[in-house]
Amino acid sequence: MSAAVPARGAPSPAVAASVSGLSLSWFGWALVFLIGAGLWLLLDPGMLLADHAAPLTVAWVHACILGFLASVTFGAAYQLLPVAVGEPLWSLRLPWLHQALHILGVPYLVYALARGAYDQAAFAGAVLLSGFLLFSLNCLATFNRAKTKDVVGIAFALSAVWLVLTAFAGILAAANRQSAFLPIPVLAWLRLHAHIGMAGFFITMIQGAAFRLLPMFTLGDVRDWGRVALGLSLSQGGLVGLAFCWVENLEAGRVAFSLLLAAGIVVSAREALAVIKSRRRRLLDEGLQSFIAGGVCLLLALVFGLLLHSTELLDGLAAGRSTLLYGVLLIGGALLPMVCGMLFKIVPFLVWMRAYAPLIGRARVPLAAELSSPRLEQAWLECHLGALVLLALGLARPEPFWLPMAAAILLASQLLLALVLGRAALHLRRRPQL
Amino acid sequence: MDTQDKPVRTLRQDIDAALSGILDPEYGLPITDLGLVLRVEINGPAVDVALTLTTPACPAGGVILDGVRAAVEAVPGVGSANVFLEWDPPWTPERLSAAARRHLGWESAD
Numbered sequence: 001m002s003a004a005v006p007a008r009g010a011p012s013p014a015v016a017a018s019v020s021g022l023s024l025s026w027f028g029w030a031l032v033f034l035i036g037a038g039l040w041l042l043l044d045p046g047m048l049l050a051d052h053a054a055p056l057t058v059a060w061v062h063a064c065i066l067g068f069l070a071s072v073t074f075g076a077a078y079q080l081l082p083v084a085v086g087e088p089l090w091s092l093r094l095p096w097l098h099q100a101l102h103i104l105g106v107p108y109l110v111y112a113l114a115r116g117a118y119d120q121a122a123f124a125g126a127v128l129l130s131g132f133l134l135f136s137l138n139c140l141a142t143f144n145r146a147k148t149k150d151v152v153g154i155a156f157a158l159s160a161v162w163l164v165l166t167a168f169a170g171i172l173a174a175a176n177r178q179s180a181f182l183p184i185p186v187l188a189w190l191r192l193h194a195h196i197g198m199a200g201f202f203i204t205m206i207q208g209a210a211f212r213l214l215p216m217f218t219l220g221d222v223r224d225w226g227r228v229a230l231g232l233s234l235s236q237g238g239l240v241g242l243a244f245c246w247v248e249n250l251e252a253g254r255v256a257f258s259l260l261l262a263a264g265i266v267v268s269a270r271e272a273l274a275v276i277k278s279r280r281r282r283l284l285d286e287g288l289q290s291f292i293a294g295g296v297c298l299l300l301a302l303v304f305g306l307l308l309h310s311t312e313l314l315d316g317l318a319a320g321r322s323t324l325l326y327g328v329l330l331i332g333g334a335l336l337p338m339v340c341g342m343l344f345k346i347v348p349f350l351v352w353m354r355a356y357a358p359l360i361g362r363a364r365v366p367l368a369a370e371l372s373s374p375r376l377e378q379a380w381l382e383c384h385l386g387a388l389v390l391l392a393l394g395l396a397r398p399e400p401f402w403l404p405m406a407a408a409i410l411l412a413s414q415l416l417l418a419l420v421l422g423r424a425a426l427h428l429r430r431r432p433q434l
Numbered sequence: 435m436d437t438q439d440k441p442v443r444t445l446r447q448d449i450d451a452a453l454s455g456i457l458d459p460e461y462g463l464p465i466t467d468l469g470l471v472l473r474v475e476i477n478g479p480a481v482d483v484a485l486t487l488t489t490p491a492c493p494a495g496g497v498i499l500d501g502v503r504a505a506v507e508a509v510p511g512v513g514s515a516n517v518f519l520e521w522d523p524p525w526t527p528e529r530l531s532a533a534a535r536r537h538l539g540w541e542s543a544d
Contacts, residue, residue: 082493083492216460216488217460219527219538280535281461281539282538282540352459353497358497358500360456360459360497360500361452361456361503361508362508367457367462369460369462
């Protein structure tokens with residue numbers, strides 16, 4: 001009796017089950033943070049009417065980004081990176097330590113930021129940075145071992161570096177509030193921190209992972225890897241230049257490098273669209289629809305962001321609210337649907353791997369797709385986008401009605417998301433017996 | 435363990451039936467319709483199965499191989515199954531069966 005040879009680069013069933021458990025754990029914590037942030041907004045929707053740099057606003061945004069988006073991204077990355085580079089994770093233990101630091105660090109940071117206790121915020125940032133360093137070490141070591149280092153693996157590696165730099169910038173910003181030592185204006189430093197986080201970590205990773213996931217899910221092809229590499233290169237060049245211009249306060253350069261960053265993202269989006277157009281699987285399921293909707297919002301956010309950069313909207317309360325609108329569009333409109341769209345694909349698959357994979361060939365098992373809830377996923381997307389429209393209205397026209405309504409619908413969408421993922425997770429308890 | 439009395443043709447049909455009962459978890463198609471089964475060689479009670487995958491780093495690859503081994507070894511007349519991957523030539527969508535193409539909504543160029 002012989003043993004099956006594992007697929008090249010793919011983990012053995014036992015390791016696959018272990019990594020899937022790790023990723024599912026990250027997603028579970030992400031939901032906890034997301035719903036917590038949603039409840040908070042429902043209790044105090046007016047906090048978004050303050051300046052975008054006000055303590056409560058900053059704290060809430062960090063709860064959403066670090067609590068939900070980052071947690072989901074880490075969970076997905078630990079699963080996707082081995083697939084992307086064809087090499088098992090360098091360490092299976094470090095991610096758990098990373099998770100512990102993240103679970104401790106996020107609430108502490110949010111609390112410290114909300115209280116305006118920037119010394120504590122810096123310390124909390126250091127706790128988070130410790131976890132980020134573990135993540136980056138794991139990513140870079142895994143990438144280093146890969147036999148083929150293509151643009152997908154390079155994107156993961158770059159995003160890991162940007163993550164660490166983002167945390168450093170955040171810690172410095174918090175420390176600077178205690179005793180000003182940074183040679184540039186605080187707002188400029190915050191924008192630097194925000195952009196290298198959003199574009200450097202999240203979007204860079206999407207610019208890589210999308211070109212493994214989209215072909216896999218759609219049976220499409222990447223037609224031009226050169227253009228994929230070009231998109232990544234342009235955005236990285238734009239981001240480095242943008243960061244430099246913010247530090248050196250070079251306004252003309254800031255606009256130029258913003259355009260370069262935007263151009264890189266547009267090139268990547270174009271190639272992603274080409275993959276989708278080449279697909280042999282005609283039906284675009286709800287996960288892919290959500291991803292595409294987020295991609296469209298990303299392009300809108302780029303335009304809006306460029307307008308903010310190139311016009312004189314950077315002073316006064318209107319500027320603060322414009323910046324918040326930009327944030328809503330980028331984080332809520334673009335990143336969240338893109339990330340959740342992939343969650344709708346990844347979570348059923350991971351649950352299937354843990355619950356049913358050992359039974360394949362031995363018993364009848366459901367498909368991974370059967371663990372999904374297409375109608376609920378569609379309802380989530382519609383609810384979420386509706387909430388964002390109301391949120392944008394509430395920020396543009398600060399009347400007492402829009403923001404509380406937006407907060408209520410946003411929480412409803414978050415509970416829908418929890419229901420979608422929870423229904424899939426129920427299969428973990430329903431394994432048929434051999 | 436069954437004897438070797440079973441005709442090879444019948445055994446091959448049984449093995450094919452077992453293989454077609456294994457569905458890819460993402461696409462919901464039998465691995466035979468996906469074109470993942472490259473070759474089945476019967477040598478007495480031992481069976482060799484050469485497989486490919488739609489992508490070299492398929493996350494379900496190890497699981498599919500393990501499942502194929504279990505399914506083939508459960509066929510009466512099979513003593514042992516040696517399941518292995520071959521990457522040359524790489525899988526292409528042209529290996530999809532007509533039924534698979536219809537299922538995916540991909541109109542054949544024919």
